[in-house]
Amino acid sequence: MARAPGLSVRLKLTLSYAGFLMAAGGVLLATVWVFLLRYVPTSSSFGPGPFSPSRQDLQDAFSPWAGRAMAFLLVFGLVGGWFLAGRMLAPLSRITDATRLATSGTLSHRIRLEGRNDEFRELADAFDTMLARVEARVAEQQRFAANASHELRTPLAVTQTLLDVARKDPGADPRELVDRLQVVTTRAIDLTEALLVLSRADQRSFAREDVDLSLLAEDAAETLLPMAERRGVSVETSGAPALAAGSPTLLQQMTTNLVHNAIVHNLAEHGRVWVSTETRQGSVTLSVENTGGHLSQALVSTLREPFQRGVGRTRSDHAGVGLGLAIVDTIVRAHDGTLTLTPRQDGGLRTTVDLPRGAGATPDRTRP
Numbered sequence: 453m454a455r456a457p458g459l460s461v462r463l464k465l466t467l468s469y470a471g472f473l474m475a476a477g478g479v480l481l482a483t484v485w486v487f488l489l490r491y492v493p494t495s496s497s498f499g500p501g502p503f504s505p506s507r508q509d510l511q512d513a514f515s516p517w518a519g520r521a522m523a524f525l526l527v528f529g530l531v532g533g534w535f536l537a538g539r540m541l542a543p544l545s546r547i548t549d550a551t552r553l554a555t556s557g558t559l560s561h562r563i564r565l566e567g568r569n570d571e572f573r574e575l576a577d578a579f580d581t582m583l584a585r586v587e588a589r590v591a592e593q594q595r596f597a598a599n600a601s602h603e604l605r606t607p608l609a610v611t612q613t614l615l616d617v618a619r620k621d622p623g624a625d626p627r628e629l630v631d632r633l634q635v636v637t638t639r640a641i642d643l644t645e646a647l648l649v650l651s652r653a654d655q656r657s658f659a660r661e662d663v664d665l666s667l668l669a670e671d672a673a674e675t676l677l678p679m680a681e682r683r684g685v686s687v688e689t690s691g692a693p694a695l696a697a698g699s700p701t702l703l704q705q706m707t708t709n710l711v712h713n714a715i716v717h718n719l720a721e722h723g724r725v726w727v728s729t730e731t732r733q734g735s736v737t738l739s740v741e742n743t744g745g746h747l748s749q750a751l752v753s754t755l756r757e758p759f760q761r762g763v764g765r766t767r768s769d770h771a772g773v774g775l776g777l778a779i780v781d782t783i784v785r786a787h788d789g790t791l792t793l794t795p796r797q798d799g800g801l802r803t804t805v806d807l808p809r810g811a812g813a814t815p816d817r818t819r820p
Contacts, residue, residue, distance in 0.1 A: 461544075462537045469533030470526060477525040481518050488514070543572035547579060559587040595758075607640040646775040649705055653783045658699035660787075662810035665694040665738045666729040668707040673727060675708065680715045684722060685742075687711065691729035694736035695810035698787040703807075706783040707738065709776045710803055714742035717801070735789075735806050744800035752793045752801065756781040780805070 488510060543565055553561045562583065565576035611633060618629050652658075666689075673687045680687050696703060714725040723743050730737045758778040777793075780803075784791040789807035796802050 462534070462541055465537035465540070466530060466533035469536060470529030473525050473529035473533075474522065477522060481521065485514065485518075543576060547572075547576055550579065550583075554583060554586075559583055559590060604640070604643060607636045607643070610636045643775070646779060649702075649779055653702050653705075653779065653786045656786045658702060658786075660697045660699065662695045663698055663700045663703050665696055665703065665707065665736055665807075666691050667693075668700075668704050669711070669727045669729060669738065671704070672708040672711040676711055676715055679712075680725070683715060683718065684720075685715050685718050685725060686723070687715070687725045687727065689727045691727075692731060694729040694731045694738070696736045696787070696807040697810045698807065702783045702786070706780050706805070709780050710738070710740040710805070713776045714740050714801070714803075717742065717744055719743050719745075731809065734809055736809050738805040738807075739802065741796065741802045742800045743796075743798070746799045747795040747801060749795060752795050755793055755801075756791065777803075 546563055546565065550561055550563045562580045563576040564580065565573050567573060614629060614632055614636070618624055618626075669689050669691075673689050677687065711725065711727060714727075715723075718725070725743075726739075726741045728739045730739070756777045758775055777791075781791050784805055784807070787807050789805060792804040792806075794802045794804070
């Protein structure tokens with residue numbers, strides 16, 4: 453925004469210091485003058501002599517020195533104020549320089565203002581924290597954009613290859629080509645829809661209302677029951693009603709993704725999934741556990757990253773698009789909650805979502 457030029461803060465502080473010093477000096481001189489006038493008569497009652505001054509004599513002697521003192525205070529106030537203002541505003545100059553560097557795209561620079569804690573140090577520390585978060589966010593977005601481009605390019609490249617092969621071999625079975633194109637297209641559609649959900653959740657452009665996570669868990673388990681039966685996985689739901697404040701659509705997507713991942717990434721036979729809800733003081737919890745292979749903490753810590761499918765735990769018959777837990781993590785953060793992933797001692801994964809409690813929730817509410 454264009455602004456008219458004005459005085460610098462340093463000059464304003466200098467003038468303020470000098471003006472205050474002049475005012476204080478003026479008050480002091482006026483006090484001395486009034487004090488002296490109380491004890492000096494209007495005219496000398498002892499006759500002429502060097503030890504019988506009158507008010508006029510005192511005024512003639514006091515006024516020049518008072519003027520010199522005020523001039524000295526003015527110069528001293530301007531010079532000293534300029535120096536003091538510069539010292540006081542030096543940290544602000546460093547913060548301004550760091551802001552300009554960040555504006556130019558240099559997010560790795562940090563102020564790291566030394567000294568004891570004060571308002572400038574708090575501002576500098578807050579700015580450093582903000583820069584660190586912005587840098588991490590930008591790096592995350594860059595990785596996401598690169599991975600998304602690669603993931604979207606893959607089905608398109610496969611489609612192009614299939615079409616090239618069909619063009620060179622007119623005698624090929626068209627039904628096989630259509631089936632393979634349908635698989636590739638379905639994968640591309642799933643990826644695009646996942647990206648849209650991720651973007652919508654990240655923007656936090658939704659209205660909040662009370663949503664019962666226990667009902668969402670039951671709906672997700674019922675919807676995914678045919679898939680679980682085909683894979684030989686049993687799904688159990690338990691827990692009291694847990695009202696969370698958020699978007700019903702996004703929370704339904706979050707719950708479905710968690711149950712879906714628990715079913716897909718499970719044992720080849722006789723796998724189990726446990727879904728439970730709980731209301732605590734100030735929050736509600738959704739927990740999803742599943743059996744499976746043993747997972748290291750290093751691997752688990754990468755699962756919420758976009759396009760990380762967890763090598764060694766993915767079933768070959770359903771690779772997914774690698775955005776399931778990334779979508780869950782984004783939805784949870786958009787609802788001011790926390791997502792915790794913990795490897796189970798007996799194998800598999802425990803996923804816990806903590807969300808702010810809805811306005812109508814009560815800690816001791818039980819299912820009728």
